[in-house]
Amino acid sequence: MEQSSHDTVLVSLEQGVLRLTLNRPDKLNSFNEDMHLALRAGLDRAEQNSAVRAVLLTGAGRGFCAGQDLGDRDPRKSGGSAPDLGATIEKFYNPLVRQIRRLEKPVICAVNGVAAGAGANLALVCDIVLAARSARFIQAFSKIGLVPDSGGTWSLPRLLGEARAKALTLTAAPLNAETAADWGLIWRAVDDEALQDEALKLAQQLAQGPTRGLGLTKLAIQAAATNSLDQQLELERDWQREAGRSQDYAEGVAAFLDKRPAVFKGN
Numbered sequence: 001m002e003q004s005s006h007d008t009v010l011v012s013l014e015q016g017v018l019r020l021t022l023n024r025p026d027k028l029n030s031f032n033e034d035m036h037l038a039l040r041a042g043l044d045r046a047e048q049n050s051a052v053r054a055v056l057l058t059g060a061g062r063g064f065c066a067g068q069d070l071g072d073r074d075p076r077k078s079g080g081s082a083p084d085l086g087a088t089i090e091k092f093y094n095p096l097v098r099q100i101r102r103l104e105k106p107v108i109c110a111v112n113g114v115a116a117g118a119g120a121n122l123a124l125v126c127d128i129v130l131a132a133r134s135a136r137f138i139q140a141f142s143k144i145g146l147v148p149d150s151g152g153t154w155s156l157p158r159l160l161g162e163a164r165a166k167a168l169t170l171t172a173a174p175l176n177a178e179t180a181a182d183w184g185l186i187w188r189a190v191d192d193e194a195l196q197d198e199a200l201k202l203a204q205q206l207a208q209g210p211t212r213g214l215g216l217t218k219l220a221i222q223a224a225a226t227n228s229l230d231q232q233l234e235l236e237r238d239w240q241r242e243a244g245r246s247q248d249y250a251e252g253v254a255a256f257l258d259k260r261p262a263v264f265k266g267n
């Protein structure tokens with residue numbers, strides 16, 4: 001069910017994959033309030049609807065997302081008063097990051113073009129990131145006097161180490177997709193014309209997987225960022241107990257013993 005082309009996020013559900021396409025191409029899909037609300041609504045649907053078993057996030061046109069729409073921050077139109085950017089982070093960007101991280105379903109990001117500012121960090125918070133070879137990741141914040149947000153100061157040093165994280169954020173140097181993959185920032189760089197097919201294939205593969213086990217796996221990997229080994233071992237014990245109660249686990253083992261492909265139903 002595709003929505004009309006003036007919607008700021010296009011939404012379609014096919015074979016368990018909810019595709020969310022950021023759709024303000026003339027502004028390189030930069031965020032205005034409307035697009036924030038539409039994206040959150042799409043993610044709410046992914047959370048609440050058991051027919052959704054994976055999410056695919058991408059952008060319309062030549063860009064993925066250029067971060068905040070700076071047209072909405074024109075200082076010449078604000079009558080001299082500085083905006084409270086902390087309030088917009090609290091209201092829009094932080095809840096978005098938290099929602100993607102807590103969603104117990106895989107979120108695939110297909111970075112189809114430039115990803116700048118909060119747009120770059122939105123991609124990095126997704127679970128598996130594929131990027132077109134022509135895509136660039138730009139920590140654009142320092143060019144306008146801001147600090148990285150949307151989890152960038154958290155994910156960049158973890159994924160890249162401090163040296164690369166500081167150089168990228170302080171200089172706003174563009175990072176191409178191939179280097180991003182070589183450095184471990186993303187999963188893979190893909191030929192531009194193959195990106196959407198490859199991303200959809202991956203999303204469909206995950207949508208046909210054992211949804212509960214995949215969701216718990218995602219959360220377990222994330223929990224390791226702050227847990228000790230002992231805490232993580234206890235978490236694995238508890239969540240394995242839970243995964244072991246799923247029908248998909250019983251199906252997985254039966255299929256192995258029967259020497260046939262498993263048919264996971266997501267429960």
Ligand code: T3D
Pocket residue numbers: 026027028030066067068069070071073085088089114116117118119138140141143144146149
């Ligand atoms: O404010 C808060 O709530 C706090 C939160 C902040 C989060 C943030 O994301 S802050 C960072 C904001 N983003 C940026 O600073 C990036 C600005 N954009 C760029 O630097 C460049 O556009 C790109 C490097 C991303 C791409 O460059 P290029 O040469 O490929 O494209 P372009 O010609 O610059 O852009 C194409 C069009 O998109 C252009 O419009 P036009 O001239 O054709 O009518 C451009 O103005 C528009 N556009 C691109 N980015 C934005 C934008 N319009 C509004 N806001 C944007 N962020």
